[in-house]
Amino acid sequence: MVYIEEIASRVGQEVTVRGWIYNKRSSGKLQFLMVRDGTGTLQVVVFQKNVSAPLFQAVDRLTQESSVVVTGRVRADERAPGGYEMDASDVQILQVAEPYPITPKDHGVPFLMEHRHLWLRSSRQRAILRIRHEIIKACRDFYDSRGFTLVDTPIFTPAACEGTTTLFETRYFDDTAYLTQSGQLYNEATAAAFGKSYCFGPTFRAEKSKTRRHLMEFWMVEPEVSYAELDDIMALAEEFISEIVQKVVVGRRTELATIERDVGRLENVRPPFPRLSYDEAIRLLQEKGLPIQWGDDFGGDEETQLSQQFDRPVMVHRYPSKLKAFYMQPDPQRPEVALCVDVLAPEGYGEIIGGGERIHGHDLLLNRIQEHKLPAEAFRWYLDLRKYGSVPHSGFGMGIERVVAWICGLEHVRETIAFPRMLYRIYP
């Protein structure tokens, strides 16, 4: 029993491969089965003279995605896709598949999304999800090797973390609970316990956003570092993104080739990243002729314009406080701006990281909670963190799906996760 990925080392041997029929071609007394097993694709040649007549008939009736166990001798052959093929001596048929909806021809997005559970079998979707896996592994390795402790935060939460955003509401026995939109507040508690911590899990936003960058359920990795200030966290973000990209470029070259990603553009992604203050960004956009004023937030056009000025991610820091969450530390030099940073991915992929320094003074934080009309009782524990050995601390969150979309060069984040939850689509 072997996997197709190791077939090159089995030339001359008789082996058995288990998989599914990806495609089939025949020429009279000769049939070519393209067998896929998840690790690769292998051309299996069935000669009429090498198998029994009933078996040859049965093989002739195999449909796309039928499950088979094939046994035969492995041979190198230039005519075979991939350079190797198997001369079948036996084909065991587990199931003849019903007519498969996804044919080797073109399909539209709505149809493919309706069959997402089957679409995952295509080589393109498998390549993307393998890259996603590599990215997630790189995130874990990055923090694990730097002394961070993974401390996951709850999915059921008692109240809004940031008030402004729409939350998914759910019953929690006799109470109301909300699905988390960020682990950050809890991370601040764990960072005070561990010094450096991170969480990695799903987050939920009930916003009626219907664009190529939005999912209702997405995964976020969020590091939090005690005693870190804005510059520290910007350096961390820069190193973090660079390492992820380089690990994919080195470790997933085959998959990047499958999806025809321009790897050259990824190889540029190394420190230092350009740093731009919000003030400088506004000036740059105004020079480009965009009608934006100091105090406005960036929309899609602005983010695209900014990111297209650079060949690597750009870090925009010190936004006006009123554009940012209540917990952002004001800049002591200019209290109207916050010590925060957004990282915009190149090629128009938009914001992939948002973060900054958190307010560590108790009274200022209490004022902000009141100004934002947040339920103070729900934040009692959060204020406690400012009573018992409060220190400056910073962190950020990175949206995995947007990073996957950027690294893979995809049109839409829906292909970056196996089963995307989108506005008006929760099937399959």
Place this chain on the structure above:
RNA sequence: UCCUCAGUAGCUCAAUUGGCAGAGCAUCCGGCUGUUAACCGGAGGGUUGUAGGUUCGAGUCCUACCUGAGGAGCCA
């Protein structure tokens, strides 16, 4: 919530000025001893998203609704 666009065979799409509902792929049957999204011949497959309206006649024009896609706002 708002704006734009699109719904015709299982899928991808045609159908001229409003005048017979079509093709390729998939499926089924037949042919081919090296196929490369194989090819060749044949067959089955339709409430043209739904409901109204205009007209001698509507896939085509009008109205409403449904579904989907792209975008805005908001966000990672």
